[in-house]
Amino acid sequence: MAYNLLKGKKGIIFGALDSKSIAWKVAESAHEEGAIFTLSNTPTAIRFGQIDELARKTNSTVIPADATNLKDLQNVIEQSMEIFGGKIDFILHSIGMSLNVRKKRVYNEIDYNYLNKTLDISAISFHKVLQLSYKLDAINDWGSVVALSYIAAQRTLYGYNDMADAKSLLESIARSFGYIYGREKKVRVNTISQSPTRTTAGEGVKGVEGLLDFTNRMSPLGNADAQECADYCITLFSDLTKKVTMQNLFHDGGFSNMGMSLEAMRTYSKGLDDVDMDDVL
Numbered sequence: 001m002a003y004n005l006l007k008g009k010k011g012i013i014f015g016a017l018d019s020k021s022i023a024w025k026v027a028e029s030a031h032e033e034g035a036i037f038t039l040s041n042t043p044t045a046i047r048f049g050q051i052d053e054l055a056r057k058t059n060s061t062v063i064p065a066d067a068t069n070l071k072d073l074q075n076v077i078e079q080s081m082e083i084f085g086g087k088i089d090f091i092l093h094s095i096g097m098s099l100n101v102r103k104k105r106v107y108n109e110i111d112y113n114y115l116n117k118t119l120d121i122s123a124i125s126f127h128k129v130l131q132l133s134y135k136l137d138a139i140n141d142w143g144s145v146v147a148l149s150y151i152a153a154q155r156t157l158y159g160y161n162d163m164a165d166a167k168s169l170l171e172s173i174a175r176s177f178g179y180i181y182g183r184e185k186k187v188r189v190n191t192i193s194q195s196p197t198r199t200t201a202g203e204g205v206k207g208v209e210g211l212l213d214f215t216n217r218m219s220p221l222g223n224a225d226a227q228e229c230a231d232y233c234i235t236l237f238s239d240l241t242k243k244v245t246m247q248n249l250f251h252d253g254g255f256s257n258m259g260m261s262l263e264a265m266r267t268y269s270k271g272l273d274d275v276d277m278d279d280v281l
């Protein structure tokens with residue numbers, strides 16, 4: 001059900017790869033809520049993903065960009081403003097990638113060139129988007145910028161690897177830039193810390209099936225899925241959350257505040273001493 005929450009608003013959505021992507025669901029929902037927007041992803045993702053289909057469905061233009069490349073990003077912002085005939089109201093940063101995860105390098109043996117790439121793609125790109133938007137004065141007063149994070153920024157979760165470091169940095173950038181952008185231009189900057197979700201990036205995390213099951217059982221409301229994350233993003237882009245900024249907002253069914261659940265206690269009391277860890281991992 002649509003509420004016209006984004007009627008007349010203009011945005012940029014980074015990171016829709018296929019119909020499982022969180023950014024894809026955000027684009028569909030933003031379209032239903034009356035927004036117009038451009039879509040961006042890497043040339044490779046555009047070639048191999050399904051973003052053109054999303055662009056047709058939502059009447060939007062796709063602008064290629066490697067989010068680590070300042071020229072590419074500037075082009076996305078300038079071209080978007082040209083298409084809209086004015087400034088932007090919202091930006092979604094839904095970008096993440098780790099070569100250490102992809103190449104199965106464990107955290108105590110990471111490759112530092114890969115780490116630099118992880119940080120650049122998954123966190124510093126957010127700073128680049130913000131810095132360019134600020135310099136180009138591309139965002140309207142009371143605009144809203146959201147990036148997607150994960151609880152591994154605060155807690156250690158098996159297998160998340162150097163993406164945990166990237167998410168910590170991402171959340172820090174939201175606070176530091178959020179202060180400046182709020183003070184000078186009344187623009188909100190937040191991160192949403194989302195439950196583990198079945199997407200191309202999500203499925204790359206080691207032991208993801210066990211993780212999804214664990215967090216689902218530990219969360220009183222269960223895991224939040226990609227569509228529910230999109231719904232939350234829409235509220236943050238809307239005028240109903242104008243004073244929310246510099247926050248990392250957990251969207252995880254309550255997982256982040258759990259210690260021990262009834263279900264986990266019951267399982268634990270059955271005894272885990274005989275469990276063979278090789279079967280688990």
Ligand SMILES: NC(=O)c1ccc[n+]([C@@H]2O[C@H](COP(=O)([O-])OP(=O)(O)OC[C@H]3O[C@@H](n4cnc5c(N)ncnc54)[C@H](O)[C@@H]3O)[C@@H](O)[C@H]2O)c1
Nearest residue numbers: 015017021022045067095096148149196197199200201202
């Ligand atoms: N899936 C989960 O479990 C989960 C949980 C919490 C947060 N997140 C975060 O949500 C965001 C979106 O991920 P998703 O789960 O929808 O997966 P996804 O694989 O659909 O999206 C990741 C996107 O990042 C893009 N990308 C990678 N390198 C890029 C680059 N150099 N320049 C521009 N774009 C690039 C990919 O092309 C892809 O579209 C990521 O930041 C991810 O870390 C995901």
